[in-house]
Amino acid sequence: MNGVTLRQLDYFLAVAKHGSVTAAATACHVSPGGISLALTELEAALGAQLLLRRRAKGATLTPAGRWVADRALPIVQDLGELMHAAKQMQGQLIGPLRIGCFTTLSPWMMPRIIEHFAANHPAVDIEMVEGSSDQLQERLLAGELDLCFMYSLHVSTPVDVQTIAPVRLQLLLSPDHPLAAQEEVELRDLAGEPAAVLALRPASDLVETILRNAGFEPNIKWRSTSVETIRSLVARGQAYSVLMGRPLGDRTYEGLPLAYRRIKDDLPENAVVAAYAAGTKPSLKNRTLIEYCRNEFSDRSPVQ
The missing domain is CATH 3.40.190.10 (Periplasmic binding protein-like II)
Known part of the structure; x- marks a missing residue:
């Protein structure tokens, strides 16, 4: 057992995971010869055959190999954590x-x-x-x-x-929308108008609840997982939206202008x-x- 090294265990586990010496060598960025030598040394140190290696058929674990793999994995993981901890104690993040x-x-x-x-x-x-x-x-x-x-x-x-x-949430309108002339907008003024909302929970639930709290049932016309799709629909005058993010420039991907306005209603922090x-x-x-x-x-x- 004195001859067992971390490198040997690493290479052995790589072969067990990837199923061949060649694949393990690629994963470990070493030559297949280096992997084979480490496996030979490990088997000699343990006095047991750990792998059945067949040309063009890869490598499979023997019963002894499975036993060693089950016990080697936590050892290698623990040593890796120890090395990380040592470097962190030296002020390094890794x-x-x-x-x-x-x-x-x-x-x-x-x-x-x-x-x-x-x-x-x-x-x-x-x-x-x-x-x-x-x-x-x-x-x-x-x-x-x-x-x-x-x-x-x-x-x-x-x-x-x-x-x-x-x-803080903001109201998103087309610049041609009548309410875009105001610096602040009450949500109730949008009652009945089509809305586009983000189709990601719980964001959609939050926006719909805020609109209902303004005193009306929102007319959700469009749902999309893409903020840019929503922004483009609004810019083309097809809906309004209530969104959190505001990219620089206030324009869509295709260059159409948008109007962000502060919501006058009390909103949850x-x-x-x-x-x-x-x-x-x-x-x-x-x-x-x-x-x-x-x-x-x-x-x-x-x-x-």
Whole structure:
């Protein structure tokens, strides 16, 4: 057993996962000869045949190989965590960071986050997951995400949150709409008119509730998972919308102008938040990410 090394176990597990020496070599960025040598050394150290290797048929685990693989995997994972912890104690951030982001927030937040970490923490491997707030919270609670960014009014599960930036819904109109001449608009003035809403829950539920609270049943004519589709429908005078984000320029993809107006009604307070599983202590990577986002976005929220 004194001859067993982490490299040998890594290569053995790679062959077990990928089913051949060649595929394992590609995954590990080494030569097939290097993989074969490590396997031979490992089998000699353990005194057992771990793999059946057949030309053109790949490699399969022997019963002894399955036994070793089951025990080697947690050893390799634990050693990897130990190495990460040692580097973090030296002030380095390293390893995967799985970030979820509500679809409409992602263009505003994720490119800057990725650029910042690439420049300042290059050993952090960011995985980006976009989706509805409901989907992100499911994945967060399943342990598939480290944290996610969404709106505070979308939180519907037992998660802990930290505020990144305050936000407020705005009314989106065609510049030719009669109400576009006003700086502030009461929602009741839109009763009966066709609306286009974001087809992502719970965002759609929130907007519809706000419209009903204004005293009328909204006429939802269009639903889309794309904010840009909604913006284009509004610009062409086919509907109004109530949205959170406001890209620079107030124009659609095709260059048509839009009119954003403040909603005069009382609206529930809302904010962009970082959410993570309730009761968990944020890792150093999470804390670094949250601190950066607060500094970067607190004065530049998508809607002031």
